[in-house]
Amino acid sequence: MEKEVRQRLQWVKLYEESGDAGFVCRRCGISRPTLRKWWKRGIEGLQSLSRRPHSFPATKINQECIELIIELRTKRNLGAWRIQSELKRLYGILLAVAAIHKVLCRQKVRPLITFRRKTDFTRYQRPIPGERIQMDTCKIGPGLYQ
Numbered sequence: 001m002e003k004e005v006r007q008r009l010q011w012v013k014l015y016e017e018s019g020d021a022g023f024v025c026r027r028c029g030i031s032r033p034t035l036r037k038w039w040k041r042g043i044e045g046l047q048s049l050s051r052r053p054h055s056f057p058a059t060k061i062n063q064e065c066i067e068l069i070i071e072l073r074t075k076r077n078l079g080a081w082r083i084q085s086e087l088k089r090l091y092g093i094l095l096a097v098a099a100i101h102k103v104l105c106r107q108k109v110r111p112l113i114t115f116r117r118k119t120d121f122t123r124y125q126r127p128i129p130g131e132r133i134q135m136d137t138c139k140i141g142p143g144l145y146q
Helices: 003-018 021-028 034-040 061-074 080-091 099-106
Strands: 139-141
Touching: 003 021, 003 034, 021 034, 061 080, 061 099, 080 099
Parallel strands: none
Antiparallel strands: none
């Protein structure tokens, strides 16, 4: 066992013997959440865990991934977020959105075509400003309006 793991094991044993987390933490110079974390983990969990992130945008992307990204973009017209979810769902490939965006920029793929609302609208104009129209309808019979 490493020195660090043996020391943590001594602190956990001291906590189990005394039952007072405050006493052990003051004596050993550690925080209560840390002591309780080591106590819950058990002997196997006393080793230091890696702080390395699980994924990051600088992932090396092979040619196969690049082809899949371009195929999803051209054939299905998907954006970076949707490409990310489809790669994860269909192929089990986990890539960051930033990485997908970089691939699309490097391959000089055209941006998505977005359909926007019509900007020019028909304006209602009357010869006399402020003139209003009121239309009242009344149902006379089944399917008959006046």
